[in-house]
Amino acid sequence: MNKEIKKKKWEFPDTYVIVFLVLLIAVIATYIVPAGAFDREESDGVTTVVSGSYESSESSPAGFMDIFMSVQTGMVESAGLIFLVLFAGGMFEIINKSGAIHTGIYSAIDKMRGKEFLLIATIIVLFALGGAVGALANSVIPFVAIGVLLVKALKLDALVAVAITFNAAFIGFAAGFLNPYTVGIAHNIAELPLFSGMLFRLIAFTLLVGATIWYTWRYCKKIMDDPSRSLIGIEAAAEDELNFDETFTGRHKLILIWTAAALIFFVFAVVKFQWTTDHMAAFFVIIGLVAGIIAGMNYNEITLTFLEGCKNLVYGALIIGLARAVLVIMENGQILDTLVNALSQPLSALPPIATAIGMFIMNSVFNFFVPSGSGQAAIMMPIQTPLADMIGITRQVTVLAFQFGDGFSNVLYPTSGPLMASLAVAGVSWIKWAKWFFPLFLIWSVIAFILLATAVMINLGPL
Template sequence: MWKDVECMSSPEQALQTQTEKNRKWEMPDTYVILFAVLLLASIATYLVPSGSFERETIDGVERVIPGTYSEVDGNPAGFMDIFLALQEGMVQSGGLIFLVLFAGGAFEVIERSGAVKGGIIRAVNKTRGKEFWLIAIVSTLFALGGAVGAVANSVIPFVAIGVMIARALKLDAIVAVSITFGATFAGFNVGFLNPYTVGIAQSIADIPLFSGMLLRIIAFVFIVGATILYTWRYTKKLLDDPSKSLVGILNDEEAEEDLKAPFTARHKWILLFVGAALLFFIFATIQFKWTINHMAAFFIIIGIVAGIIAGMNYNKVALTFLEGCQKLVYGALIIGVARAILIVMEDASILDTAVNALSVPLEGLTPVLSALGMFVANGILNFLVPSGSGQAMISMPILSPLADMVGITRQVAVQAYQFGDGFTNSIFPTSGPLMASLAVAGVPWIKWAKWMLPLLVVWAVLAVIMLTVGVLINWGPV
């Protein structure tokens, strides 16, 4: 009797045990990781010697003077200082936080109008029978979205559109992910007009907002071009021999119904307005020296005008804008938490000590190798902090003075951070958008990693070339 009961309950017990194990080994949330780093930084204030560099102001930018590090009196963090740093981090990062929130609100209005989906479907229908141009056009649209920060994490629902396209063409789900998520992050890798990454990093590095755009646009063309060619090479294999698919061909007779989204005159006007608005912003940052605060305010204007063109009433515009803000609260507040770590280190005067320690192994390296070291270090950091804005807040206050010391420009340091963050988002399983996109398309991570790895190597080679050129030409604000 007891034996029978035990046998009957054992599957339930096994399931419960497995669930407990899964919970035990669950990957910590980004906020948990950052709070743990904050605690470690607080403990470090008691163990790490306090020190400071002398600084000088050159062309309005405060720079570290190499070789001037000296120890100073410290100010270890108390228990309450940890939580005060969190509050102060939110306050000090207010401009950046609201930039992220307002950008999310504006892009939500644009997305909800149907203009983006309609434009993509129109591109699909215009390129029927010309699969290469279809891959190129759709990938370029998403890459531009990633480069200006319009898509990035919000690419997840668009992966479903990629699946529709792949079904219609009798391709597989890897192509669906590549032309949406993959293309988005190919553009995100450079982010020549991305407020969440390059914008924040340049603000911290104290260089003009969205400066150095020409070289970034050139890099964008090469990286996105390589992505399109790599995707097309795989696509052509599938068109010639469907058995070459890593995950199996999608085939659905009802796929044609999915490709009938309208693309109205309103949609065209919305996309034209948004494109013109972003071009004007580039002009304004150069001509009028607009800042992060101007950009945040400008996104409010973009959201309101796009809503009006879409025919939304005032309540619909306001609520849609706020829903977009709400979606990015998680990512926006990470900036404040990351800033709290630096506040603790700055108050205890151990941030310069960390910079000095990092500069020691780089002293014997050439400026080019130092830049590549920053690139690799940021790629590793992204495994723990898979947030572009959060990583910028942590790494740029260290990389900026470090760049001064090793003889490279801060513009190069910004791009080293951007490449390190952007590339690994496409393969690290700690990337939330990657795992969600793969789930939408039904692609196992192992299969995606196998497909993605060669392209990642190509990206890395292009990054090495760009960073080397940046160092050799002394890439500055222009």
């Protein structure tokens, strides 16, 4: 019998595979790259690199067991950040299971029938706020289906459904004025006060979300005026598709009010009491517990729902530890400072604004290979932080460059799992999406360039 040999379809490597390959490259580099170190000094609890103090040192290449020991060490050293992500997932799962989020959206849809612009703008703002506080990232995918029903009723196409849900959530995620997964982790690594520079990020949020509303509504208006201008075609809605059964109850309202009030208090506590990411992780448990009680869950249901939320974010949480392993190898092999010194020399010849924009571009490119905000923060921020010290820009600027570079490209790259899943739910091809989205990506990038230039000019602090 003739046996047919089927070729396996090539798949793009998983994020964990890519990060492990980066780890192996770091191991090889310890045998090739000269070892060296900067002097460091501590001031007000912040450790900074002393410019011009780099000196060569004895090399210490990594062995076979060092590869796997670095993974263990990376997990241990990142434990605080890992549990921050897990507890955030647990908290948001309780809020989501209570029905408060989707019934609130249903209520907004029902009350704004016939007010298309106000409805589109409100939904974009709501999803952007959800992304900005870390409530909506991968979890936005189920809401895309709701968006599809909505745009059918408005006689718009499914591409708009992705725009007002996924796209809105991720531009909020990118601005991230209260995002524990990117800004929280980056601030922790850069030794900056947690969520410092929030006013600047709120301005960034307003500009980016405003541009998103304008661009999305511009496309919607074109379709309303001439349906043939739709990039993918319009599918009519069934008469009963928007007759949602669930009611936005007083409990749902109270849960959302409690969550919003608790997050506002946390911002106050960060400023007043210098709360850290450890406090935030603990506070997520409190928010989830109280939200579960308000929702009428019993103690077992609260516990199991919280653990289910933690389980959903294990993938995103453990990548932080694996990414940290790369840093462990580079630090133990004493090649991290050599890399920073090599990067600082050409960058120091550039104007500070050009350097900040260069960091944005560098993070955007790197995100194609590591489409994980927390994982990218764990890899890039240890490099960018001392680099900022060397070239004379503030660490706050490097965090901005990281979050914009990571966040924007998540909505473009086909290596972004949440993007491809959202497009699949809506039935939109990536090619059509890229054609629609790319001009908006350029608009966001121009805004980011202006914001980064402004941040450099005003010396956005703290250092």
